[in-house]
Amino acid sequence: MTATPCWPRVSRCRWCTRPVLRDNDGAWIHADLAYVCRDRSGGLAGTTAEPEAVARHAG
Secondary structure, X not given: OOOOOOOOOOEEEOOOOOEEEEOXXXXXXXXXXXXXXXXXXXXXEEEXXXXXXXXXXXO
């Protein structure tokens, strides 16, 4: 069994801030089904979907 970090179901992409979630194979994908990020003008960026780091709060 592989331990995976506890990520929210939907998160913001750390590179382009668009929403990301996991695909059926467990890879991160943008909510519009694109793996590659886009810049502000809509052009392809050199990064792929990846969630922002989740801040952990000690309770």
